[in-house]
Amino acid sequence: MGNYSPKTSSSPNERYVLGQTLELTLRLAPTATELQENEFVNPSTWLYIKLLEWELRHRHLPTATCIRGRALSVQQSIAQAMPFKQNNDDSVTLTHPSGSSAKVLLYGATVISWEVEGKERLFLSSKAKLDGTKAVRGGIPLVFPVFGKATEGPAAALPQHGFARTSTWELLGIKNDNDDVVAVQFGLEVENIDLEAQKQWPYKFGLIYTVELGKDTLKNTMEIRNDADAEDFDFQILFHSYLAVGDVSDVEVKGLEKVDYRDKTQGGKVLTQAAESEARLDITSETDRLYVAPSGTSTTVLEKDQAVVEVQRQNLKDVVVWNPWEKAPQNMGDFGPEDGWKRMICVEAGSVAEWHKLKKGDSWTGSQVLKALL
Numbered sequence: 001m002g003n004y005s006p007k008t009s010s011s012p013n014e015r016y017v018l019g020q021t022l023e024l025t026l027r028l029a030p031t032a033t034e035l036q037e038n039e040f041v042n043p044s045t046w047l048y049i050k051l052l053e054w055e056l057r058h059r060h061l062p063t064a065t066c067i068r069g070r071a072l073s074v075q076q077s078i079a080q081a082m083p084f085k086q087n088n089d090d091s092v093t094l095t096h097p098s099g100s101s102a103k104v105l106l107y108g109a110t111v112i113s114w115e116v117e118g119k120e121r122l123f124l125s126s127k128a129k130l131d132g133t134k135a136v137r138g139g140i141p142l143v144f145p146v147f148g149k150a151t152e153g154p155a156a157a158l159p160q161h162g163f164a165r166t167s168t169w170e171l172l173g174i175k176n177d178n179d180d181v182v183a184v185q186f187g188l189e190v191e192n193i194d195l196e197a198q199k200q201w202p203y204k205f206g207l208i209y210t211v212e213l214g215k216d217t218l219k220n221t222m223e224i225r226n227d228a229d230a231e232d233f234d235f236q237i238l239f240h241s242y243l244a245v246g247d248v249s250d251v252e253v254k255g256l257e258k259v260d261y262r263d264k265t266q267g268g269k270v271l272t273q274a275a276e277s278e279a280r281l282d283i284t285s286e287t288d289r290l291y292v293a294p295s296g297t298s299t300t301v302l303e304k305d306q307a308v309v310e311v312q313r314q315n316l317k318d319v320v321v322w323n324p325w326e327k328a329p330q331n332m333g334d335f336g337p338e339d340g341w342k343r344m345i346c347v348e349a350g351s352v353a354e355w356h357k358l359k360k361g362d363s364w365t366g367s368q369v370l371k372a373l374l
């Protein structure tokens with residue numbers, strides 16, 4: 001059995017080979033990694049097979065035998081039904097059967113768009129650099145292994161928010177274990193980061209980032225491995241989500257009541273969010289707060305009293321709320337349009353108030369789920 005090209009013409013013989021290859025692949029290699037290791041499957045064929053497999057499963061074709069008879073027509077329809085597409089600009093687009101979509105740049109593995117019911121749910125600055133020269137201003141940049149700028153300790157040499165958002169990630173492929181979502185995985189390890197970052201943070205790590213698109217949800221999961229046989233390391237992690245809003249003056253954030261926070265606009269002063277009666281956090285000026293370990297795992301953004309989006313946390317302790325207001329964006333150089341600050345609020349799920357120690361050989365996983373409510 002040799003390689004085949006999914007673009008070959010439709011002679012009966014090729015039809016048979018296509019069916020046979022699929023049957024063998026589905027049986028022998030149910031996961032992406034196994035497929036890549038399987039010698040007769042080259043990467044483009046592998047991607048094609050995964051897409052085809054997805055298509056077939058969504059059409060509820062029960063067995064590989066069905067595939068033989070249907071493979072060709074599925075092949076023809078796949079261009080329209082494709083759940084996952086690699087674009088020429090080093091990005092991938094995920095499309096859910098419901099019509100929702102997401103776009104992820106390999107640079108920073110930054111999600112730069114999430115659309116539900118035809119409406120964009122993430123803010124992306126009109127001046128954001130998308131060419132790999134600067135962390136993306138908008139979408140969901142990934143903050144790792146340090147949040148902000150460490151003044152001491154092993155991460156002190158790293159730039160603000162670490163290197164994950166400014167490194168080019170590898171596309172690992174589709175993760176295919178849930179019929180309701182389209183999921184794509186990206187990887188970053190020591191070899192993928194530049195030499196300077198390797199010197200600044202000399203640890204043997206591996207990150208697997210999964211982006212799962214549902215009908216009205218976007219789930220971001222980070223698995224962090226310590227691959228070293230000698231050294232433990234400390235990390236912080238955060239999904240720096242820029243949520244799109246109509247006007248931030250109409251926005252309130254719910255779910256942080258009575259929680260202590262460090263107010264970065266007041267030099268890190270520790271304050272406590274008001275209790276239930278004055279429950280919500282209104283955004284009326286520059287806001288940069290680290291809410292430390294709220295007991296609830298859900299934070300909701302409301303606009304004019306209507307819940308717009310919910311941010312759920314799984315194994316992520318803290319929440320950062322950030323809006324730079326009018327002045328600060330003027331010095332950023334990549335924040336646009338001029339009143340762009342009104343159109344966004346960052347509600348960032350992470351573990352950043354403390355350091356998380358990862359022992360050699362161990363791994364850690366945390367997720368956020370963004371749920372569109374309106």
Ligand SMILES: O=P(O)(O)OC[C@H]1O[C@@H](O)[C@H](O)[C@@H](O)[C@@H]1O
Nearest residue numbers: 160161240264288289320322348
């Ligand atoms: O400009 P950067 O590096 O992307 O950071 C943006 C903001 O990110 C937030 O998470 C921080 O709390 C802010 O202090 C910071 O200004």
